[in-house]
Amino acid sequence: MSEPAEISPLTLSRLPLYLRCLRQLQEKGTTHVSSSQLAQQFELSASLIRKDLAQFGEFGIRGTGYRVDELVDRLNGLLGLDRIHKMAVVGMGSLGSALARYLSVNDRPFKIVAAFDVDGGRVGSKLGHLIVHHSREIPEVIPETGARIAVLAVPASAAQKCYEDLTDSGIEAVLNFAPIRLKRNPAVRTKSVDFQIYLEELAYFLRS
């Protein structure tokens, strides 16, 4: 697959979604899919799919469409999912532990190499083969492990400090679950997942 100099942020945000849909088809044993079938089945836009994928020289064959396995492999390669990404998890409360468990199962390319908390009952406990470190050890432990991506699942009050410690220690991408608007480091890719915000957006439609 040819790679354009830069993928537009909007295209990029759709590629993992296409991958999700294609994996669902793979599981069902579907070998070929056209952009219009993809669009119809998953409520996407056929023209957008064609436009997005054509950026990488990926063209469906008229009447046959895309080969599902091939397209999955290519999207995996393009997104960098064909290698292992070492990940740190900060905050091993119920949400952090659940996320750690959830994200480390199956053949996902994200491998947890470090875990942190501040709670005396959790520090020193085991997460699989790992020992949970105290969060103040972030500056030492992160460079040792080579983690480049981190999941932040600490209370709002602790999030900014942890975020800065992580990004000062070499972390290049953060998935933040703390219910706070972080002051971001512009050199670090930061994505926030705020459940309360999602629920509040849904609540609007329940007003009547």
Added chain:
Amino acid sequence: MSEPAEISPLTLSRLPLYLRCLRQLQEKGTTHVSSSQLAQQFELSASLIRKDLAQFGEFGIRGTGYRVDELVDRLNGLLGLDRIHKMAVVGMGSLGSALARYLSVNDRPFKIVAAFDVDGGRVGSKLGHLIVHHSREIPEVIPETGARIAVLAVPASAAQKCYEDLTDSGIEAVLNFAPIRLKRNPAVRTKSVDFQIYLEELAYFLRS
């Protein structure tokens, strides 16, 4: 606050974010904030803030800005957060339980009134005052409880069926955490939170 006939989806998606930022200011004791201060502190767009809020007749006062408490109250009212929203949780695995715990703490307006699972070890167990029901009881239990919003935290393979049972039983909004692209009911507000997709988007920036 005057209410326009319809809030644009983009404005709506930003209102809970403004609320998040304003609550952070409230906690710090800030009483007034201008759109440009809000924008600078939280990396938002000042002109967008002014435009979004002006739709509801909410104008900052030159030199003083918005009154934080007042604006929080108004946004709460506008989003329907000044009343209780009865919520069901389907899937009481580690992620579902963590979400249930997380979403039911504090003074949030989302009140869990029903919980479901299919696992023999979980069905019949207690979640606070609630008993976890078997997911096949969704059609009976949902109408009894009056839940209108549901959190779906089941494995991908079970998600579509649970989603349909929920929406057939009167649920009007669903926050889906199952890693699957659901076939949506157009009458139901559905929002999906897919951690794997978020990580995959971040992974792209770690390719080098």
